[in-house]
Amino acid sequence: MTQKLAPAMRIDKSRRTEPIAICVNILPLKDSFGQHTDTSAQYQSGASLVQPPPVAYLMQTMAKKPENKNYKVLAENRRARYDFAIEEDMEVGIILHGSEVKSLRGGQSNIAESYASVDDGELWLTNAYIAPYDRAMFGHEERRKRKLLCKRKELAKLWNATKRDGMTIVPLVMYFNDKGLVKLKIAIAKGKKNHDKRATEAARDWGRQKQRLLRHGD
Numbered sequence: 001m002t003q004k005l006a007p008a009m010r011i012d013k014s015r016r017t018e019p020i021a022i023c024v025n026i027l028p029l030k031d032s033f034g035q036h037t038d039t040s041a042q043y044q045s046g047a048s049l050v051q052p053p054p055v056a057y058l059m060q061t062m063a064k065k066p067e068n069k070n071y072k073v074l075a076e077n078r079r080a081r082y083d084f085a086i087e088e089d090m091e092v093g094i095i096l097h098g099s100e101v102k103s104l105r106g107g108q109s110n111i112a113e114s115y116a117s118v119d120d121g122e123l124w125l126t127n128a129y130i131a132p133y134d135r136a137m138f139g140h141e142e143r144r145k146r147k148l149l150c151k152r153k154e155l156a157k158l159w160n161a162t163k164r165d166g167m168t169i170v171p172l173v174m175y176f177n178d179k180g181l182v183k184l185k186i187a188i189a190k191g192k193k194n195h196d197k198r199a200t201e202a203a204r205d206w207g208r209q210k211q212r213l214l215r216h217g218d
Helices: 039-045 098-105 152-163 194-216
Strands: 020-025 055-060 072-076 084-094 115-119 122-126 146-149 168-176 182-191
Touching (some): 084 152, 115 152
Antiparallel strands (some): 072 168, 084 182, 115 122, 168 182
């Protein structure tokens, strides 16, 4: 004998405005008189079975996690995409002194005139500016050569791109990541010629004009 289950609660869809997740509970089959039937005999006789519609139950979905507040852009090379054609970018670490980290928290840095290179099997950042920190006991040089950290596979790719293919390693943006660590995004790029720069500038001007037209509806 099959056990009778409690009837499912009706769902008032008009009172539900939040997204829901659905669980399905299949009730035993019923005949035309509303009685539960023994399906074992029907399986043996080869009769076709008609499945009743599933009964839906409601569960409240989990709330979204708040956005991470540790991420912060420290310095950005805005001319990089104008002067270079970006082929590929990657995130690398950077070795800094304590005074440099404290200075970066104050937002005093510049990577517009910096560049990266592979020398003696290591990746270096040259000519990036980090302002001195007055309260530090041991200061730092503002534009010293700083070591960058990446995987061996990435280092080999950067070496091949610069030494064999004549590409350039361009710093794009320096930032605090979601863990509060200083990271640098660099790109393998190729210098643009004058006509390429003019095309980039024309496309940028058209993008600005289009946004202006969309805002004003002209």
